[in-house]
Amino acid sequence: MHPDLVRLHPAPEHHPESQSRLQVLLDAFPERVEAGPATRADLERVHSASYLDSLEPTGGTTWLDFDTFVTPTTAEAARLAAGQAIEAVRRDGFALTRPPGHHASRDNGMGFCLVNNVAVAARYAQAELGLERIAILDWDVHHGNGTEAIFWDDPSVLYVSLHAWPYYPGTGGPRSESTQNAPGGESETTLNIPLPIGTGDRVYMQMFENFAYPAVAAFAPDAVLVSVGFDAHRDDPLSPTMLTDPTFRQLASRAAGLAPKVAAVFEGGYNLGTLPRLVETTIEGFENPA
Numbered sequence: 001m002h003p004d005l006v007r008l009h010p011a012p013e014h015h016p017e018s019q020s021r022l023q024v025l026l027d028a029f030p031e032r033v034e035a036g037p038a039t040r041a042d043l044e045r046v047h048s049a050s051y052l053d054s055l056e057p058t059g060g061t062t063w064l065d066f067d068t069f070v071t072p073t074t075a076e077a078a079r080l081a082a083g084q085a086i087e088a089v090r091r092d093g094f095a096l097t098r099p100p101g102h103h104a105s106r107d108n109g110m111g112f113c114l115v116n117n118v119a120v121a122a123r124y125a126q127a128e129l130g131l132e133r134i135a136i137l138d139w140d141v142h143h144g145n146g147t148e149a150i151f152w153d154d155p156s157v158l159y160v161s162l163h164a165w166p167y168y169p170g171t172g173g174p175r176s177e178s179t180q181n182a183p184g185g186e187s188e189t190t191l192n193i194p195l196p197i198g199t200g201d202r203v204y205m206q207m208f209e210n211f212a213y214p215a216v217a218a219f220a221p222d223a224v225l226v227s228v229g230f231d232a233h234r235d236d237p238l239s240p241t242m243l244t245d246p247t248f249r250q251l252a253s254r255a256a257g258l259a260p261k262v263a264a265v266f267e268g269g270y271n272l273g274t275l276p277r278l279v280e281t282t283i284e285g286f287e288n289p290a
Contacts, residue, residue, distance in 0.1 A: 001034065012061065016112070037079035068113065096266050134225060136151070139227070230274070
């Protein structure tokens with residue numbers, strides 16, 4: 001977690017992905033590791049050079065779509081955010097960072113996301129740490145369409161997502177709808193678990209235990225990287241699901257035992273009042289594998 005990410009990438013007024021998301025976590029967790037920025041080479045393992053160039057400084061705030069913005073300091077923020085994710089995979093830590101990343105694909109940003117932080121960390125783990133098989137487990141309330149697209153035809157990376165459906169971004173639905181929206185054909189290393197609007201703790205954990213957990217375990221990854229979203233919590237302003245605090249601890253605890261190396265990257269979560277305690281309970285879960 002790096003304090004400069006509060007200053008960099010300043011959000012327009014009333015935007016949910018504001019710098020206050022990180023400020024409340026800086027205040028709650030004064031003991032932290034501050035990593036440096038990712039290199040251009042780190043980012044180019046995931047994103048095209050032309051796309052990264054489009055994030056470089058401009059004269060003011062511009063919009064990639066209706067909710068995703070670029071400021072004169074966004075490129076710096078994106079490099080620093082990805083650097084925190086890389087440090088998390090090096091240390092088996094939890095990268096508390098912004099902006100989030102799992103909607104960002106090779107050539108596009110969307111849904112508040114600009115650089116796909118968990119994807120950068122996964123490719124770093126393979127290139128620099130010698131880890132061959134990576135599983136990415138995504139429990140943000142939104143489908144991580146960018147992460148899915150980046151690794152769609154890569155048998156060395158398993159992507160498993162639990163998310164509300166139908167909901168933004170409209171991908172990752174039941175099998176017939178999912179393959180229509182997918183990058184092409186079907187992927188043997190992608191598992192989407194769409195959950196109905198209003199899903200609560202019991203059904204969510206049933207789906208995790210019956211489908212997500214065994215899929216990751218069968219893949220036998222060298223590392224598990226978790227895209228942690230807290231926007232599935234019942235009190236989150238963007239949530240159509242009804243999860244409560246203990247479920248996040250349980251998810252983290254179960255994920256922690258799935259591989260020799262487990263790291264996490266912060267994605268969504270927009271209730272400033274609940275974020276610190278949800279992060280705390282999730283860290284407790286990672287520290288106590290079940």
